[in-house]
Amino acid sequence: MAEDRRTRRTRRALRDALVELVLERGFAAITVEDITERADVARATFYSHCRDKEDLFAAVTAELLAELDDRLRPLVAEDAVGFTGKPVLELFRHAQERRDLYRIVLRGEGDGRPLRLFVQRTVETVAEVFRERAELNGVRPRLTPDLLARAWVGEQTAVLQWWVEHDTPPMPVEEVARMLFDLAMHGRYWASGFDVPE
Amino acid sequence: MAEDRRTRRTRRALRDALVELVLERGFAAITVEDITERADVARATFYSHCRDKEDLFAAVTAELLAELDDRLRPLVAEDAVGFTGKPVLELFRHAQERRDLYRIVLRGEGDGRPLRLFVQRTVETVAEVFRERAELNGVRPRLTPDLLARAWVGEQTAVLQWWVEHDTPPMPVEEVARMLFDLAMHGRYWASGFDVPE
DNA sequence: ATGTTTCCAGACAGAATGTTCATTATGTGT
DNA sequence: ACACATAATGAACATTCTGTCTGGAAACAT
Numbered sequence: 001m002a003e004d005r006r007t008r009r010t011r012r013a014l015r016d017a018l019v020e021l022v023l024e025r026g027f028a029a030i031t032v033e034d035i036t037e038r039a040d041v042a043r044a045t046f047y048s049h050c051r052d053k054e055d056l057f058a059a060v061t062a063e064l065l066a067e068l069d070d071r072l073r074p075l076v077a078e079d080a081v082g083f084t085g086k087p088v089l090e091l092f093r094h095a096q097e098r099r100d101l102y103r104i105v106l107r108g109e110g111d112g113r114p115l116r117l118f119v120q121r122t123v124e125t126v127a128e129v130f131r132e133r134a135e136l137n138g139v140r141p142r143l144t145p146d147l148l149a150r151a152w153v154g155e156q157t158a159v160l161q162w163w164v165e166h167d168t169p170p171m172p173v174e175e176v177a178r179m180l181f182d183l184a185m186h187g188r189y190w191a192s193g194f195d196v197p198e
Numbered sequence: 199m200a201e202d203r204r205t206r207r208t209r210r211a212l213r214d215a216l217v218e219l220v221l222e223r224g225f226a227a228i229t230v231e232d233i234t235e236r237a238d239v240a241r242a243t244f245y246s247h248c249r250d251k252e253d254l255f256a257a258v259t260a261e262l263l264a265e266l267d268d269r270l271r272p273l274v275a276e277d278a279v280g281f282t283g284k285p286v287l288e289l290f291r292h293a294q295e296r297r298d299l300y301r302i303v304l305r306g307e308g309d310g311r312p313l314r315l316f317v318q319r320t321v322e323t324v325a326e327v328f329r330e331r332a333e334l335n336g337v338r339p340r341l342t343p344d345l346l347a348r349a350w351v352g353e354q355t356a357v358l359q360w361w362v363e364h365d366t367p368p369m370p371v372e373e374v375a376r377m378l379f380d381l382a383m384h385g386r387y388w389a390s391g392f393d394v395p396e
Numbered sequence: 397a398t399g400t401t402t403c404c405a406g407a408c409a410g411a412a413t414g415t416t417c418a419t420t421a422t423g424t425g426t
Numbered sequence: 427a428c429a430c431a432t433a434a435t436g437a438a439c440a441t442t443c444t445g446t447c448t449g450g451a452a453a454c455a456t
Contacts, residue, residue: 004454005455006452031443032444044446
């Protein structure tokens with residue numbers, strides 16, 4: 001007893017409509033009727049699927065995060081050992097494919113709730129990687145780990161946002177990932193062009 | 199003919215009420231009536247001051263940014279030369295004083311609009327500093343300057359958000375500022391506890 | 397083919413919005 | 427202290443959006 005084809009159809013339609021409309025007008029400016037009209041679905045049907053538009057947005061976001069998690073999980077474990085930067089690359093690939101949704105989430109639509117969830121999840125896995133990495137390599141962080149995790153995720157997220165907001169990508173995924181890697185290795189002082197002392 | 203005392207009074211009341219309420223319930227969940235009730239002002243009066251609640255939030259944000267700008271401007275010029283980290287310190291001081299407002303802005307309330315404005319402004323001045331610094335010191339950035347600016351602001355903003363969301367501050371301003379400085383100088387690899395090669 | 401589930405169209409009360417207006421209260425400049 | 431100007435008030439208003447609930451039609455799984 002897989003899911004009814006009708007429910008799949010309307011769910012898809014509603015979600016796609018939401019993303020389109022938020023991208024066009026912003027979350028606050030759209031109504032439930034706007035969504036159902038675009039999705040070509042009766043308004044009553046909307047309410048048999050979700051409580052309100054926030055709820056729908058939350059569902060869309062959850063789906064996205066699950067998708068991302070599936071892609072990242074294998075790479076993350078590997079990265080804790082090797083410091084490869086592969087998870088970052090995969091994140092940017094994912095964002096490239098689902099660009100519209102990434103845009104609205106990263107813009108903070110929905111009063112920043114979906115974005116906060118995204119950041120929170122990322123911080124958790126990053127913190128986890130930091131811990132494992134420290135243990136595996138027998139090193140001890142020189143800065144407060146929480147701060148470090150937040151800083152790293154903040155940097156990554158900001159660059160991701162900057163990158164997806166360009167109509168024509170400013171650079172290929174491989175290059176962004178490489179720059180973030182270099183930045184992590186050498187720091188902003190070096191990246192600005194200075195030679196690092198000692 | 200300075201501004202009428204009455205308008206000053208009600209503006210203050212409305213702004214304070216907005217910040218309080220958004221902090222308590224979130225921007226989407228509050229109504230104009232909630233605001234006027236809390237501010238002890240007639241609802242009609244609200245509309246003679248702003249179009250809607252977004253407008254009020256925008257005004258509050260603009261005020262905050264102007265305030266911040268006044269504090270930062272003198273330090274920014276100086277920092278382009280000396281790389282002191284003083285602007286960061288001052289930013290955190292400001293956030294400490296106006297904590298509630300910083301919280302709601304950094305959370306992305308108002309569909310992220312105020313936050314985007316904050317980030318955008320910061321990116322602009324940071325980019326400016328980078329340019330001047332490069333020229334003054336005769337260095338050339340090793341990474342795309344736009345990316346560099348976004349990364350730096352993203353890192354800073356994320357840490358700021360993390361910091362203001364703690365009920366009891368995790369560390370004094372001086373210490374956060376110092377950590378961000380160290381992070382900029384040596385990079386995340388070093389901060390994680392590794393020794394930087396070569 | 398049949399019984400089940402979902403979708404639909406329409407109606408409904410309640411809440412919030414944004415505007416108007418006559419009246420009262422409060423400031424400002426002299 | 428006064429007169430004038432301007433802001434705040436409370437109430438009413440049409441409009442829009444919300445969230446819920448029908449009975450009946452349509453699509454589904456088996």
